[in-house]
Amino acid sequence: MKASKFYISTLREAPSEAVIASHKLMLRAGITRKLGNGLYTYLPLGVRSLRKLEEIIREEWNETAGALEFKPTVIVPGEIWKESGRWETMGPQMLKARNRGEQDMVVSPTAEEAYTAIVRDGLDSYKQLPVNFYQINTKYRDEIRPRYGVMRGREFIMADGYTMNADDESLDESYKAYEKAYFRIFKRLGLKIIPVRADSGAMGGSGSEEFMVESPIGDDTLIICPNESCGYAANVEKAACRDDESLDKNGKKHEKTDAAIEEVETPNVFSIEDMEKFFDESPKMFIKALVYRVINSALDLSSCPHAKDWKRVKESSGDYYPLSYACVLIRADLDVNEAKLASALKASEVVLADDEEIRQIAGAGHGFVGPVTAKAPLVVDSSVVKANDDGTMTAMMHDAIAGSGKDGFHIRHVEPLRDFTPFLCADVRTVKEGDKCPICGGTFYSTKGNELGHIFKLGHKYTKSMKVTFLDKNGKAAEPTMGCYGIGVDRTLASIIENNNDEKGIIWPMTVAPFQVCVVPIKYDGKMKEVADKIYETLKSDGIEVFLDDRNERPGVKFADMELIGIPLRITVGEKNLPNVEFKPRAQAEAELVPADEAAAKAAAFVKAELARLNA
Amino acid sequence: MKASKFYISTLREAPSEAVIASHKLMLRAGITRKLGNGLYTYLPLGVRSLRKLEEIIREEWNETAGALEFKPTVIVPGEIWKESGRWETMGPQMLKARNRGEQDMVVSPTAEEAYTAIVRDGLDSYKQLPVNFYQINTKYRDEIRPRYGVMRGREFIMADGYTMNADDESLDESYKAYEKAYFRIFKRLGLKIIPVRADSGAMGGSGSEEFMVESPIGDDTLIICPNESCGYAANVEKAACRDDESLDKNGKKHEKTDAAIEEVETPNVFSIEDMEKFFDESPKMFIKALVYRVINSALDLSSCPHAKDWKRVKESSGDYYPLSYACVLIRADLDVNEAKLASALKASEVVLADDEEIRQIAGAGHGFVGPVTAKAPLVVDSSVVKANDDGTMTAMMHDAIAGSGKDGFHIRHVEPLRDFTPFLCADVRTVKEGDKCPICGGTFYSTKGNELGHIFKLGHKYTKSMKVTFLDKNGKAAEPTMGCYGIGVDRTLASIIENNNDEKGIIWPMTVAPFQVCVVPIKYDGKMKEVADKIYETLKSDGIEVFLDDRNERPGVKFADMELIGIPLRITVGEKNLPNVEFKPRAQAEAELVPADEAAAKAAAFVKAELARLNA
Structure with a gap:
């Protein structure tokens, strides 16, 4: 892609309402643009990363979780929400409308009802179970105070999977397959994830697991054991710790007394x-x-x-x-x-x-x-x-x-x-930094976390209220059990930026970078144009997503834009360095000189190595 | 993909409300399932074809039309519709809701307003134009009488492109690039399209062109010149024809008379x-x-x-x-x-x-x-x-x-x-079959048409009402001109089925088939299993999208399902034919026997030839 054919729209300053790094950088780099309160448009640069992120989720859910993509509507009849009982309980975060026939409609905030209604239709026998569907689609929650850009917007994209299973054992299998897929997804995105289990995950129980990233603006306080072999992590609302002794000011334990009160x-x-x-x-x-x-x-x-x-x-x-x-x-x-x-x-x-x-x-x-x-x-x-x-x-x-x-x-x-x-x-105490891990005795530290994903055993909640039955192996009517699996797509993208930036801008991991390499001629003219074009064409034909900054701008402007946008590798073609060009990974401080005719091969190798490392 | 891992949900009979072939077949084959009035879910089989169709549009709009994908929200502030003046004029087909802050929100029926508001933000100079963006996204129109399944649903997917251009000449270039992309898209889908021009398409005029397919349930009556070198086609509401002479019952032309009334x-x-x-x-x-x-x-x-x-x-x-x-x-x-x-x-x-x-x-x-x-x-x-x-x-x-x-x-x-x-x-006459083409004199025929796409020069309608300006080459403030380009994605998918079916089911064109080849063992057991597995694995490793019907069903059920679903090529592995297998393109009546160990290569060649033909 050439800059002259693309839409680059960078800002020197972020609007004052943006207070966190990802929100600022998404607006400054031209990834998103605000359309209304809590409503963000993805500009073409943002769509490129967004689609890659969606595709990683899709691949892992297809392959690792064995799920099939379906696509219910975004606007669904209020009727199914009344069936499940959530028409009332979801409260004002659900955007409702009446259609011209005076029927209640809902802009989906989540899709348990739609999934359940769709799978119920046509379900007869245990042979048809499990049904493991997901979508990556528009959702809307009427957040009372949307903020932090797409991190907490009103309209958002959610990847949401649902399974309907014949029994607890099957649900457990589905749940574990998704859990594995989640770890794969976040690894491929280069995100250090903290898995927070709500309970021991006993089979068929109300197992749930949140996938968190550390974040100073996180909604949740996490209690974490630093021992990697242990891995205990819990929301402070559920965290437990080892008993510690009650010692007096001299460090002595008091004995049982016979003295009366x-x-x-x-x-x-x-x-x-x-x-x-x-x-x-x-x-x-x-x-x-x-x-x-x-x-x-x-x-x-x-x-x-x-x-x-x-x-x-x-x-x-x-x-x-x-x-x-x-x-x-x-x-x-x-x-x-x-x-x-x-x-x-x-x-x-x-x-x-x-x-x-x-x-x-x-x-x-x-x-x-x-x-x-x-x-x-x-x-x-x-x-x-x-x-x-x-x-x-x-x-x-x-x-x-x-x-x-x-x-x-x-x-x-x-x-x-x-x-x-x-x-x-x-156990009703608030566990704090310094308390001891109940598993291994390690000393807890505490951090704020942002929830990117959640897997949850729903049990019979929806199949019961929405009257779903099937004939089990013994020919008896039974209610299936269900699981649900969600990833906040926009929030995950923002978290990647939150975790990968410096004072100059974004530093994209290769797997979700909008472009993998940029070629920046100091001036797009003469010999520099010739060399830049050749590197660009060579990389393109090698299947590398390369961006050629052919704009008639000062080199400083071009460098600043490419660094802000965060393309992982830059090749700079300047007259004084020829026949060498500068080879500079975004994450490294120093550039390296390489012969121009070796630059494309070296860049392609760099891209492939990074992809291989993340996707491993 | 193996049937045992997929979701096959075929129906012997379509619900009685389905009256047209595509609606019946989409329900019967398990492509869509109804969630509400005018609201259809795509089941996994349908998603596969839908995504391919979207990808073809994406490729052609990226490459041929030079457009960039963006993603505005589906829910947009009513405010921008008030700015454009369409808050009132769109009428009850627009689904409106009030959010918890009592602000008017709209479920997008189309996105001229959103596009204009987004591009307005940040537009300064003619150097930034043209801005050529598209999305493939959810739309909603509260049709008073939704029918024919996804052909006229309430929620639908629209591919909608918009250009903002500095002048009429630039708009004309954008318009022509999209026009070319449209022809490419419909060709790749194997759809015989009738382009209907609203006027001569004079530069900067109110040019528009509809892309129609013949359909007995079409909304429009088309008047068509059969001469391929001419290609005249018009909506009856605009069609013109050659003058014909006024002849009396004896075939004589009357002369001017001097006789008084x-x-x-x-x-x-x-x-x-x-x-x-x-x-x-x-x-x-x-x-x-x-x-x-x-x-x-x-x-x-x-x-x-x-x-x-x-x-x-x-x-x-x-x-x-x-x-x-x-x-x-x-x-x-x-x-x-x-x-x-x-x-x-x-x-x-x-x-x-x-x-x-x-x-x-x-x-x-x-x-x-x-x-x-x-x-x-x-x-x-x-x-x-x-x-x-x-x-x-x-x-x-x-x-x-x-x-x-x-x-x-x-x-x-x-x-x-x-x-x-x-x-x-x-000229106010209704042009009919048998009238003569005004261009070439050919004898018109008439047919019903369904509009799949529309390209349209909007001019200054939105940039004027929404106050968009830029500095032109002379440094003077000017209003950009705009074009819009739409394709009804679901309707196009339904039209493909409408045009490609027989009494047994769908006959997918290779480019949008959910799977390209199916392998059907008469019984998934013993030698038949072994041969079927081998063909399946060979095709998979060759990148062919192959479906293995490993279900424990009678062969008749499997054949009927595969024919209903419409996979373009079937390889049947039966004991009595071994070491040969049956090779049967869906569109052909007769099967052919080929050696089992040549079947995969022959199938791959068939798939590639079909793709090459359509994508040429």
């Missing part, structure tokens, strides 16, 4: 810091007690006397408490992770109780809530009491200090299991 | 047939006079005395008459084409006047309207009076018979130009 007057002691000063002791010796308001808990609280007045709603899907409370006990140097707490309480949400609620439950204000006196189920973190596999419990703290349930007083010589009994023992 | 009492003579009987004469001797109600005519009628009471609205874009009338005179054996009439009257619409209006204009009822007495501008078809290039007029009928303007009476010895004077001479 003793009340200590603690005027003006409200915070943990106040306690540290007052008691001259490490917070690892304190039990922190926090009252939480719990929304829609499905936990059975009937054995807890405090819960007897709380309303319990009976439903076919299970009973639940619309509103309940819990008193959480945790070692005072640790924080409660509300996502883990909600999960332990089988609740849709947990919120710190307000002053009035605290006083009602604890009989005192915040800071004096007491483990012994609180009138709510005690949810005790493993740092205080640990549940053993055999059903017994072990106190992890001894001779501790805690709130008294009376304003202005704390208590000491508190013995867990003697002075209070947990309603529930659970 | 004579009134003849014609009781019970209302129709042309009645006149033929009553006067015992050919209808070519009669002048038919019809009163039309004319809506929004921009013709200047101020010189016509009858028009003086009609309201004329003054507007910056030009004056017009919201309601006016015309009396159309035409030889009685011919019909008025209302599209041509509206065009001649510069009107948005013409409708036959009702009885009351006729009586008001003509002083008599329908059947007795008289050319001499009608109180409306006379629009005279070329069959009655012809306008010459030098501004003079020639009477094409003499001594004619016409209505008298009095119920129950006709008049004879009518002499055009003596007895009445045209307000406007125009």
Whole structure:
């Protein structure tokens, strides 16, 4: 491709709304251009990389995941969303329209419903399963605050695969095949991916795995074990860690005490810091007690006397408490992770109780809530009491200090299991950098992550609500189980740029570079034109995607554009160097002089080696 | 690909709503499946052909039309449609939605606005022009009555190119390059295309050309000259033909008469047939006079005395008459084409006047309207009076018979130009099969056509309304001119099937066949399996897209499926024929026996020859 036939549209400065590197560089290089809020057009330069990325996904999903491409419509009848029940639950992020026949239509935010409806039609027998389809297609989510360019846009391209399987074993096979394909895809893109497993991935369970990249603007906080042989990585909302010992300020472990609880007057002691000063002791010796308001808990609280007045709603899907409370006990140097707490309480949400609620439950204000006196189920973190596999419990703290349930007083010589009994023992601590890996004991580090892909065992959610059945091997009607597999295509492209750039611009990996080589004559004239044309034609005939900058621009402008655009290799043809030309990989600081008549062969070899390395 | 890894979903019968061959076959073969009214999913078999078709368009638009692929969003802000003025004029076929910020959004029915807005951004100088972009992307039109499957669906794929050019000469070059690409595309698809030019295509004019295929369910009636060296083809709404002589029942041409008009009492003579009987004469001797109600005519009628009471609205874009009338005179054996009439009257619409209006204009009822007495501008078809290039007029009928303007009476010895004077001479006749080509005199035939593509010079319509300017060579601000180029991708795929099928199913052209060769072992077992596998593997390694039917089905089922799906070549491996196998092109009735170990090479040669022929 010659520059004179292409559309180069570079900007010296990115618009001020662009704050992250990929957004800035995509606008500056002319990869995307804004059409509306959260709506980005890919310009021809961007389409070239985008199509290569799509093709890599396509190849791996075809070959490694054994999937077949299909193409449902982008606009789908609201009817199928009503069938699945998500017409209501998807909320305002779903863009809806009414057609001229007053029928509800949806601009697809995802395609579980469409896939399920399509495969349901024509499904009779287990012999037809599994059905493993994917598409790479337009999606739309009406993000309330689109930002970071295509990283979080409203319209986006998603590669979304779906499998319908006869049984859990088959779903497990599909899931594993996709997992393998994901690793291949991200490897080929040169992206260092962090796979985050939601659980142990037990067969047929609600297995799921997120594929993250480190990113300062990531939505998720990740806890990662640095030992490569271990590879533990988890979202902070689910991360676990090894127990650590509760040591006092002298590094000593307290023994179980026989001393009875003793009340200590603690005027003006409200915070943990106040306690540290007052008691001259490490917070690892304190039990922190926090009252939480719990929304829609499905936990059975009937054995807890405090819960007897709380309303319990009976439903076919299970009973639940619309509103309940819990008193959480945790070692005072640790924080409660509300996502883990909600999960332990089988609740849709947990919120710190307000002053009035605290006083009602604890009989005192915040800071004096007491483990012994609180009138709510005690949810005790493993740092205080640990549940053993055999059903017994072990106190992890001894001779501790805690709130008294009376304003202005704390208590000491508190013995867990003697002075209070947990309603529930659970791991609800927020795991942090420095905590130890539960698998190998490595020291965790923490990072922000951006989710590029997600694989998920859906189970019977859609086949049940949308009434899909097949005849199994025994001739009995059964509901298939399902899996879904998504990759955010635009976000992946942006992440590649986010991870591969310098102050001059983008440094594309060879597999998704818009062009593989650029030939830049200092002036497109005379001998320089002749040499540049020859290298260009030779590379073209060798199947290399080469860009010839034949513009009548100053060399500085051409260099700056080629570096901004990020073509992985530049061959510069300048009069003073002839019969040599400059050979400069974008990722390297220094150029090398090579004889002009060897440049094309050397460039082709460079391109092929890079491709081979990434695609290996 | 092996059948066991693919998704074959064939139907013995098509759903009753499918009435045309392509719709029936696409459903039966498992190419598409309905998701909603006018919404069709492509199943994996369909995606394979669809992608090939898209790739052919992409190649030709890249190479032949010099276009660059871009990708605007499918969902676009209503704002840009308001800028262009089409927010109102597109009507209910445009699907609109409001996002959570209460902004109007549009599901793109076409992309002139998006293209114009995108290219406007960043356009400064003539040096940046032309900008030649295309996309192959989802579109949506809320068809009131979707039917014929993907032939007229609501969501569809359109390949749409747009050029922005500095001047008419550049637009002409872009237009011609696309025209060439269109011919290449349809040739490669094996589609016999009828190019229909809207006008002479004068440079910078409102040139447009439709690419049609013959189809019994076509929306358009085409008038075609059979002489290949001529190639004249036109939509009946615009077709012209050679003048033919007005001959009487004895085949004689009437001479100009000196006889004065004579009134003849014609009781019970209302129709042309009645006149033929009553006067015992050919209808070519009669002048038919019809009163039309004319809506929004921009013709200047101020010189016509009858028009003086009609309201004329003054507007910056030009004056017009919201309601006016015309009396159309035409030889009685011919019909008025209302599209041509509206065009001649510069009107948005013409409708036959009702009885009351006729009586008001003509002083008599329908059947007795008289050319001499009608109180409306006379629009005279070329069959009655012809306008010459030098501004003079020639009477094409003499001594004619016409209505008298009095119920129950006709008049004879009518002499055009003596007895009445045209307000406007125009070609308003409906051209029919048997009429003569205006270029070469060939005898027209008529057929129904379906529009697959359209190229169109838009001129300044969008650049003016959306305020796009650039600095021209002289440093002056100028508005670019534009062209647009569209291909209905789904409709083209359906048309290929419509033109290539038999009672057994589809007969794909090699260029868009989902698979090029299928290998069908009578039983996938023993020696047959061994031979089939070997042919399959050999073809695969030769880059041939081969399908191995390894299903455990009766041979009849496998044959029927392969024929329905339409794979261009079948190799059948049966025990009784070994060491030979059957070699059967789908388009041929008879199979041929070839040695098994030569089958793969012969099949590959067949595929390559077919591809070479179509892609030549």
